[in-house]
Amino acid sequence: MTSSTDLVDFFTSVVVKKFSSSPFARKTSDSVAALGEKKLIVAIRRWLGDASPRAPFGIGDDCAVLPAARGPQLITVDPVIYGRHFDASIPPRAVGAKLLKRNLSDLAAMGGRPTAAVLALTLDPRTSLTWLQAFYRGLAACARRHGVPIVGGDIAQADGVLAASLTLLGAATGPRVVTRTGARCGDALYVTGELGRSLQSGHHFKFSPRLAEGAWLARQPAVRAMMDVSDGLAKDLHALTPSGAAPALDAVTLPLRRGADLRAALTDGEDYELVFALAACADATAFATAWRRAFPRTRLTRIGSFARRGALPPSALPLDAFFGYEHLR
């Protein structure tokens, strides 16, 4: 069960709105209510274009029919909600892409690749058709880029709400999927990219999900456990930590996004980077060399290791002093 980072404080206080793409129509003629459901579905299918196959393999029947899957499947679900994950300062095309990319990041964290997606949309009747068209076109463009057919959906109406929840199916890219469990005391900890200030920098909607990196890491037997960083490293690391151990992070090496301090890097949400444990016995130099060859443009940082609980080195960051985003508080 993953959870969504709460951006409401950010959106209501911090951001300098560079431009506005209000999702609600000023004129009724630009609202979904003006179109009605039947024509709206026709329009959505046009906006999705070839990202959405024809029924029964896509939208238009009671269920969509998916081809048989070889090997285990992966499934994840994540939403975008107006006022939480986006507001009028985010271009609607980027909101559509973000919805898919959030879910792709979950697949990447297990070394998976996407196979199909379904979308549940909840909208206020005043939702702007212009906004919605751009949202779907952004989603479709991202789906095409990643080869994900949008095979089904649902539209429901609720006053004052604009939310979309996407369920993503996937498959392993190699012989195994990497879970969050499996790390051991002594394992080294690595993180891709940079951490912190995702919201202020626009990273939260501009990021590229680490699909290729995740697939590569799943093929390295020395990678014992992996997850994506979405609620802040300090909080998320708990799920990766084996019992009897604690993360011993080195403050100096933590890769900070431009303008981020240590607290931001540890507690800001929506990093969408991969954090993983590399077996203590692995050849770290050879691993780093192989990584640079595979991903010359993706930063990889060794940020510490799992130490025995109670035997943390004095230089280790006191993680308990930092809390990632706690939802519903």
Next chain:
Amino acid sequence: MTSSTDLVDFFTSVVVKKFSSSPFARKTSDSVAALGEKKLIVAIRRWLGDASPRAPFGIGDDCAVLPAARGPQLITVDPVIYGRHFDASIPPRAVGAKLLKRNLSDLAAMGGRPTAAVLALTLDPRTSLTWLQAFYRGLAACARRHGVPIVGGDIAQADGVLAASLTLLGAATGPRVVTRTGARCGDALYVTGELGRSLQSGHHFKFSPRLAEGAWLARQPAVRAMMDVSDGLAKDLHALTPSGAAPALDAVTLPLRRGADLRAALTDGEDYELVFALAACADATAFATAWRRAFPRTRLTRIGSFARRGALPPSALPLDAFFGYEHLR
């Protein structure tokens, strides 16, 4: 793409509230905000119990891992939203069950059986823990009854919203799935159960999805096309009608729910019955006998046939005068 029936007018005007199960807490101590996200997820897993397998096969990792599926898969998504699909007059256990049953009805309509479900929950921080616990227990009981593991989920926060969207995966129960296309001029039209007054009678949350009936019908080669009736027969039948044809319904045979008139049977939503086309050349008597043997307690009614457009018998119901529920109007 299926759509949800709008119950807001019904809930705000018609229903006599027999009892109240407000989903919002009067005391903060009974709200999800009092618990916080981490403990809430622990509680949800407890409420779901053995309806929710352990990670990586269930909730608790970036994705859930599903066993390999033989043959084609089915996928559908439908929500329940406070104020649209339920209100305080519906027991929360029934709301949880309804969420799953709405999706099971879509599977039934193609002759499928369920294999796994994921749940995306959007809730106001004031949502009552008592209400939510009953919701999840109702969902879990229904999932157990139908053998559907709840393998994943997401919790997001949004003020003033209480909504849950469920994505259901399934498989065919036999050699084929039945789609909405395939009916021909002359085919007979049948409907299971009774139509109309679903909201007033409580059928909309008490119904049993027609899974066994759908699976049986999919094994009859003479059943050419099928769907579930969710937005009213008059509207839904369009999707089953072959080009050049029109449904010729017999007003006398239409199976009315107690208290329903013709208009209610044709236009009320949430019937969750199956409507299907039987090949004109099929032996209708033998078919009816076989049905009664298989489902002695499920009413089956021949309601008419597909006639050539422009050659409708004078006795046929003028369907264009009836409109099913049109969303977003």
